[in-house]
Amino acid sequence: xxxxxxxxxxxxxxxxxxxxxxxxxxxxxxxxxxxxxxxxxxxxxxxxxxxxxxxxxxxxxxxxxxxxxxxxxxxxxxxxxxxxxxxxxxxxxxxxxxxxxxxxxxxxxxxxxxxxx
Amino acid sequence: xxxxxxxxxxxxxxxxxxxxxxxxxxxxxxxxxxxxxxxxxxxxxxxxxxxxxxxxxxxxxxxxxxxxxxxxxxxxxxxxxxxxxxxxxxxxxxxxxxxxxxxxxxxxxxxxxxx
Numbered sequence: 442x443x444x445x446x447x448x449x450x451x452x453x454x455x456x457x458x459x460x461x462x463x464x465x466x467x468x469x470x471x472x473x474x475x476x477x478x479x480x481x482x483x484x485x486x487x488x489x490x491x492x493x494x495x496x497x498x499x500x501x502x503x504x505x506x507x508x509x510x511x512x513x514x515x516x517x518x519x520x521x522x523x524x525x526x527x528x529x530x531x532x533x534x535x536x537x538x539x540x541x542x543x544x545x546x547x548x549x550x551x552x553x554x555x556x557x558x
Numbered sequence: 559x560x561x562x563x564x565x566x567x568x569x570x571x572x573x574x575x576x577x578x579x580x581x582x583x584x585x586x587x588x589x590x591x592x593x594x595x596x597x598x599x600x601x602x603x604x605x606x607x608x609x610x611x612x613x614x615x616x617x618x619x620x621x622x623x624x625x626x627x628x629x630x631x632x633x634x635x636x637x638x639x640x641x642x643x644x645x646x647x648x649x650x651x652x653x654x655x656x657x658x659x660x661x662x663x664x665x666x667x668x669x670x671x672x673x
Contacts, residue, residue, distance in 0.1 A: 484666065488661050
C-alpha cells in the first residue's frame with residue numbers, strides 16, 4: 442500500500458495567487474515526520490518544510506506553510522503569492538521513527554506545479 | 559565542497575555491463591540513502607544506511623543491485639548486468655544522526671543511460 446499519496450499530477454496557478462498541493466499519508470506509527478521538497482527542472486532536490494507528528498502548530502517557512510490535519514492524515518503544502526520560479530515538481534515525503542530510530546524517507550509521486558504569468 | 563558529492567555525473571554503458579556509482583556524504587552525517595528517479599517520475603527508494611546498523615535493502619529491485627558503505631562514509635551502488643530499464647538518475651542523500659528532523663541533503667545525481 443502506498444504510504445504517501447499525491448493525487449494531483451499537475452497543477453496550474455496564476456502568478457501572485459496562492460496554491461495548495463495535496464498530500465495524504467498512511468502510518469500506524471505515532472511518531473513520524475512529514476517533509477516537502479521542490480525539484481526544479483535543473484534536477485536538484487530542495488528541502489522546503491518539515492512537520493513533526495507531535496507539533497501542535499502548522500509549520501511555516503516564508504511563503505510556504507503546511508496545513509497539517511492529523512486526524513485526516515493530510516499534510517498539504519500551501520504556497521502563497523506564487524512566483525514564476527515556483528514552477529517545479531513538488532514531492533511530499535514521510536519518515537517514521539521506530540522506537541526513536543529514524544526509518545527511511547518515503548516519497549510520493551509528486552505534483553508538477555506550473556505558474557502562469 | 560561541503561555538500562553530498564556523487565560521481566560520475568553521467569554514465570553511458572552497454573546492456574550487460576556492470577556499473578558503479580559513488581556517493582560521498584556530508585561529513586558527520588550518519589545516514590545515507592540511495593534513490594532512483596526515472597524520467598518524469600518520483601523518487602524510488604533503494605537502500606538506506608544508518609550508522610553501524612544493518613542497512614535497509616528493502617527497495618533494491620533485484621539481486622543485480624547492491625550497495626556498500628565503507629567506514630561509515632563513502633558508499634558505492636553497484637548494478638550488475640545492466641538492463642535498459644535501469645536507465646535513470648540515481649540520487650544519493652545523507653542526513654545527520656537521530657534527534658534531528660531528518661532532513662535529507664541530496665547530491666546532484668548520477669544519470670545512467672543503458673544502451
